[in-house]
Amino acid sequence: MSVQLPDAGPAVRVRGAGLAFGDRTLWSGLDLDVEPGEFLAVLGPNGSGKSSFLKALLGMQSLSAGTVEIAGGRPGGANRKVGYIPQQRAIDDSLTLRGVDLVGLGLDGHRWGPGLAGMRARKRRVASVIESVGGTRYAKQPVGRLSGGEQQRLRVAQALVGDPTVLLCDEPLLSLDLAHQRAVSELIDARRREAGSAVLFVTHEINPVLQFVDRVLYLVNGQFRIGKPDEVMTSETLSDLYGTKIEVLRVGGQIHIAGAQSALCEDEPHHHEQEAVG
Numbered sequence: 001m002s003v004q005l006p007d008a009g010p011a012v013r014v015r016g017a018g019l020a021f022g023d024r025t026l027w028s029g030l031d032l033d034v035e036p037g038e039f040l041a042v043l044g045p046n047g048s049g050k051s052s053f054l055k056a057l058l059g060m061q062s063l064s065a066g067t068v069e070i071a072g073g074r075p076g077g078a079n080r081k082v083g084y085i086p087q088q089r090a091i092d093d094s095l096t097l098r099g100v101d102l103v104g105l106g107l108d109g110h111r112w113g114p115g116l117a118g119m120r121a122r123k124r125r126v127a128s129v130i131e132s133v134g135g136t137r138y139a140k141q142p143v144g145r146l147s148g149g150e151q152q153r154l155r156v157a158q159a160l161v162g163d164p165t166v167l168l169c170d171e172p173l174l175s176l177d178l179a180h181q182r183a184v185s186e187l188i189d190a191r192r193r194e195a196g197s198a199v200l201f202v203t204h205e206i207n208p209v210l211q212f213v214d215r216v217l218y219l220v221n222g223q224f225r226i227g228k229p230d231e232v233m234t235s236e237t238l239s240d241l242y243g244t245k246i247e248v249l250r251v252g253g254q255i256h257i258a259g260a261q262s263a264l265c266e267d268e269p270h271h272h273e274q275e276a277v278g
């Protein structure tokens, strides 16, 4: 006799969602289902509400309207298997926490059982995730002394260690060189292919992840478009969204925005103030 499993449903379900600060509406009327294993790129100029969208999914930001469900329940609920890679901040180089400890912070302490056996299982899980991001060599060193790319790999490991159903990534490629951009985006892609995690990936630059992207959510000036890259990243759609003439060129499999103002950012480096943590 085969057991009929209930339909798991989408990994993320957004209905009629809106977010406004004072009289400024970042977005409204947002309906979106993100399926398990789907890779959704969230694009848009500075201040369009990309990070706030992820924060609403994490339960760190309340919506002005509508509802969101993530991993089958309310944002921020207990046992939600959600991995989060926050926007990169420089780690204070005096931080003596080791890489293995940083990654271990991503584990739900209760799942691994009590006593020595639980502790060993926890250690094995942390070690195997660190291995999967190629971080074994430096994981026992103080995090503050590692390079930006090494720290970022450990942050990815921390987000993956709890076996997330949904992975929320806020500009995870920021300030990485091309080789590390490729390595980190491949790690995230592998997670959704091998474990079926849904990936929501905020980025200013679609090209480094274009090959992985199933759909794009593009936020601009209180409006948005959702669709495949070929549908959204067109001169017509972006001109319509930005309310000005924009030319999108496809060159060598990449997307370039010609005559773009810096606000469009696709070809612009993104600057952030580095803030220290720890």
Ligand SMILES: Nc1ncnc2c1ncn2[C@@H]1O[C@H](COP(=O)(O)OP(=O)(O)OP(=O)(O)O)[C@@H](O)[C@H]1O
Pocket (backbone or CB within 6 Å): 021, 026, 044, 045, 046, 047, 048, 049, 050, 051, 052, 053
């Ligand atoms: N709690 C808050 N109260 C008031 N305004 C806020 C709050 N949180 C965010 N904002 C404003 O909402 C806008 C969107 O912020 P958000 O960080 O979501 O943008 P973003 O698209 O991620 O931008 P960036 O590309 O610069 O990271 C910004 O103008 C920000 O100042």
